[in-house]
Structure formats: structure tokens, C-alpha cells
Amino acid sequence: MDVSELLDGLNDKQREAVAAPLQNMLVLAGAGSGKTRVLVHRIAWLMQVEQSSPYSILAVTFTNKAAKEMRSRVEATLQGPVSGMWIGTFHGLSHRILRQHHKEANLPESFQVLDSDDQVRMIRRLLKAMNIDEKKWPAKQFAWYIGAQKDEGRRPKDIQAFDLNEQLMLKVYAAYQDACDRAGLVDFAEILLRSYELLATQPTLLRHYQNRFAHMLVDEFQDTNRIQYLWLRLLAGGSRSIMIVGDDDQSIYGWRGARVENIRQFLEDFDAHTIRLEQNYRSTATILKASNALISNNAERMGKSLWTDGVDGEPISIYAAFNELDEARFVVGKIKTWLQGGNALQECAVLYRNNAQSRILEEAFLQEGLKYRIYGGMRFFERQEIKDALCYLRLITNRNDDAAFERIINTPVRGIGDKTLSHIRDCARNTSQPLWYAAKSVIAEKHLSGRAVNAVNQFLELVESLEQTIDELNLEQQAKLTIERSGLMAMYQAEKGEKGRARVENLEELINACGQYEPPVEEEFSTPLQGFLAYTSLEAGEGQAEEHEDAVQMMTLHSAKGLEFPLVFMVGVEEGMFPSQQSHEESGRLEEERRLCYVGMTRAMTKLYICHAESRRLYGQEKYHSPSRFIRELPTDCVEEIRIKTQVTRPTSAGRFSATVTHAVFEDSGFTLGQRVLHAKFGAGTVLNYEGSGAQSRIQVNFDDVGSKWLVTAYARLQPL
């Protein structure tokens, strides 16, 4: 491709950034203005025009999915494969560095990545050993604290604890870190901190990487945390070719330690040239105008303007559903209409605030035979049966992996009881050794009954013999043999019903995944199995099985960052849900929720629906919410309200719900849904729902002053208004 083609399809500002001389740059611009596009073209420019080797380029993105996409976009632009370039997430890249220099980082070659579940389980074990009551001090709270400290680059020795509470947190942090170090385990935050410390303390190594990476590019920079920023700055050294792109209005990970101030810090530290992009190419003028109006309610902004010369498009439709079932039905109905128009399912995205909201939608899609795919949520590698199998493989490669040991020592059940286990744990604690070796000592010391000894021995021998047998096999055969010999397959085959079947299928899928796995060329794993285990903990779930199937895309608002879809639904846009309840309690959080809303809205290219429900059952409780303030903040000329008279009743037995779209009159009540009524005591309200018949019938009314109530129809004496 020649140079002019590289600049085709870019506007003047974008060209300025792509074709700039080597210098440090900040591209600051709103959603859909082509930031990611500029970054990709800049990489191609560096290679074609500056004659830089791919080996000298480091590009950081926010998710593995985005990293994959970036690589393929660069390859498409250059019309050929690029190898040797490092493109990945902060975690992925740091992990690669640790693998290559595990010795210098004081890690065993077979070190394992601890996911958040494993981490909590490990902390729980420590709390028990330290006699800390988990009811008062939940393990998750410690996990949170430890993560937050590491994100700021702080080790226990760097922290001064002022109160008793923090002293305890600190004590557990220190104990946890010891335990991880002993077992050769690293959690997610540790990956970053450890690789930062490695570079900071090994000047030769640092120089090597600084010389290598002449060019660094970072997408979604607004969501970097402290340690990520320090990592970048260290690696950059005196380099004059760093490009960061970002949008302060899309900073949505403050709750996880991201610091939007890093943008200002970057300008200061790197003496960077700022380029602003102002034309939006993604959304209709209406969607853009409404998004701009919404975000203008935030006080703390760096300030940007965004325009488009595209069509006005349709207004944003606001749907007031009666409840979450009605909301799901509405979404399904609109998606079907979209399909009838000759469009594809994968062009539709449903975005929600919390993962738990997906279930009702999934059920509605299933019922209508619409395929869907969930990003995030219950990920494949986090499912019970998959974790069981992975823990066998982990223990086979690393006997120090206590989390894996605990999970599988009695799975499938082999008669190892709590008493035996606590003997082993005590011994591990007293002798400061991993559970595996403690189990051996306990047997040798004859503390256990004959039966228990047999059971534990059987387990230890199983793992040893698996290790020996799989040595000669390829990865797929290794997984297959382990899943069979461990008894996991038989155990799940014996589990009855749909669930058991799904589990067996998942185990088969795991074997498949091993068959398809290709270790990355640039990384050095001593065996494919080690590479695969690292992959499962880092890439978990982001590319679920049927990646290429046409399906509705479902995800949280957070995971939608950077993506775009022709048709977008935002559901559950209600006070208390979005903005979330917690956002009222912490300062700054409300603005972050508004930015999240801005991110959601600006994913839409052609049509945007925003839905809210008047009543919603979530986590087993029914709640009544008013529409989110964010809806009120949209200019009235950009929105239209839809209200279909739908009668939706909740299922009395679990499972399906029924709904009929009619101008429904509740049969013997004489009232219609949405009708305004007056009650002698509660005043005026709107009819929401109706249940039962005759003397037993009950009616649900959302009263203007006192909120929603169920009343026995016969006694309510409602007057139509």
C-alpha cells in the first residue's frame, strides 16, 4: 500500500496525528471520532514511512478482544501479517514479561495466575488460620483492599496503617502475599506490580526493553490506573514517540482505581503535543446531540466539542415498561422487526448495568429462538466443571498450587473428610509448606485413620501418575486423559438432567479448546500446557465458543467500551439501578455513572432504545423505580416516548411468562393497564398489573405519592380518573 492510501479515509486532524513527525502525542477526542482508527493508521505509518520494525512497536488496548481486532486492522491496512509486534492489554503484556524473566522476578518457572475466585478462597483460608471472623470481615473486602494497594504500587512495607481497621487489612495483605510467593501464585494486580518492580530494579533488562520499544501507543488511556501509568513511563524512558488516545468523558473505571488525571500527568511528564478530533463518524446527529447534552451535566471535564455531518436519524425511543418481563418482550419484539428489515442479529446490542440483568433477557431470547451471546458474565473458563478440570492440570504442573489442591482433593468424592483436610491444613501452616507436601507428611506421621490414608494416597498417586502418563501426549490428549482418569467425566455423566448434560458438553469443549490452542509465538512456555493454563486465566471468556455465529450481543455497559452497533438497547435505566444506589454514597461516582451512560449511548450508530421498568424483580426482591435522571437530561426534541398497552403477568410457577399485546382490559376488573385511578387514602396513581380473578383478584397501582402497592380489587374502591 502506498503512503497516500494510508491517509485516505482520514480527515485533516486525523491525518495530522497519523503523519506527525516522531513526537509524543495525546489524541483527546469524544466518542466515535476515530481515535482507534488513528492509532491503527499510525502503527501502519510508522512501519511504512518511518521504516520502523514491528519489533519496535508496543500497542496497549483495554481488552483482549480489542487487541485481537487491532492486530487484524493493522494487518488489513498493511495487507500482510505483522509478527514481532507486541499488541495486548497491560495485563497480557506484563504477564509476558514475567514469563520471560521469571527468575529475575523471583517466580518459579511454572508460576500460576490466580483468578478472583481463587484469590477470595485463598484469603478465606488465611482468615481462618489467623482466627479472623469472616462474618465481620468478609474475604472480598480484603481482596478489594489488596487490589487497590497494588494498583497504587504499594507493598505492605510502604503502607502506614493509622487505625485498627487498616492495621488488620495490612496484616492480611502481608500474610496473603507471603502465601502467594511461597506457592508461586500471582493475582491480576500482582502481574502489573511485579513486572513494574522487575523493570524498576533490573537496569539491564529495562534498557533492553527501552531500546526495543521505540514506539508506544495506548488506546483508552483515560482508564489507566497509577501502576499502569508508572509502568508506561518507566518503559518509555526518554522515548519521543508515544501516542496515547483517550476521552476523559469515557473514564468509567474510577471505582477500580483508574485515574483520569493520568492524562494531565502525561502532558506534564512527556511534553506532549495535543490533537483534538471533533467530527463524529459513528452516530446519527440525534444520538450525538442527546449524548452531548447528557455529558454536559458533568462539571469536571476537559471540554470537547463533537459534530457530525451525518443524517438526523430517528429520535431516541424511550420505553416505559411495566416490569422487567415487559421490557424483555419489548426488546425481543423490536429485534424481530429489525430482522424482518433484512438486518443481522449481530448488529443488535443489549447493554445493561449489572450482569444479573441478563437472565430475563436470555430467557426471552430463548423462548423466541433468537441466538444471543453474552460477553463477560459467567465465563466458560470460570464454570464449575471447567475449573475442576483446570485445577487437575494446574496441580499436575505445579504441586505448590494450594488453591487447585483444595478444589480437587475430594472432587470427585473419594472419602476425604473435613477432619483429614484440616489435619493437612494445620500441618501446612505449622511447617510452612504447600498442602501437597503437607499431605505427604501427614501420611508419614501416621496421624490419620487407615481409610483416610488410603484415600489421600490414592489422590496423590493419581496426580503423580497423570503427570508421568501425559508427558508424551499432545495437549488435547493430555486434557482428555486427565478429565477421564480423574473421574470428573464419569462424575458429571452421572449427574442427571440438563445441567449434567451441559457440564459434560463443556468438558468436551475444553478438550476441543486444547486441540485448537496454539501457544503464542513470542512467549516462552516450557510446555504447551503451561501456555494454555496461563491463557485460560487471562483470556477467560472473552471469546466464547461461537464467536462467528450471528447473534444478539449482550454485555454490561462497561464491556461495551470502544465498540459500535447499528441498533442499541439500554435496559434498566432507572434510578437506583442506573445511576446505581451506591453512586449516591460516594462523591464523584454520580458523574462516573453519567459517563457510563454516555459510553452506552454513543455505541449506537443508527437507532437507540432506552428502556426503564416501573417494577422490577431482581435478586429475589421486587422494587419500584422511577425513570433515571439521565433520561430527563436528554433534550426533548431528541426523544420520543413509546408506551404499548401490554398485559404482562408474572409467572406463578418458575419459568415462562405470558404476555399479550392488546389494548388490555383486565377482564373482571374494569380497569386497563396504565389507567389513572384515585384511591381514597393513597390518592391518584397508575394501574400497573393485575392478578387472580373474582373475589381473590388483586391490582397493582403505582401511586404518585406513596409508590406502588398491591390491593385487593374488591376492597380498593378505585375510582377511574
Ligand SMILES: Nc1ncnc2c1ncn2[C@@H]1O[C@H](COP(=O)(O)OP(=O)(O)OP(=O)(O)O)[C@@H](O)[C@H]1O
Ligand atoms: N475519517 C473517517 N471517515 C469515515 N469513517 C471514519 C473516519 N474516522 C473514523 N471513522 C469510523 O467511525 C467509527 C468510529 O471510529 P473509532 O472506533 O475509531 O472511534 P473512537 O474515537 O475510537 O471511538 P470510542 O471513543 O468509542 O472508542 C468507526 O466505524 C470508524 O471506522
Ligand SMILES: [Mg+2]
Ligand atoms: Mg476507540
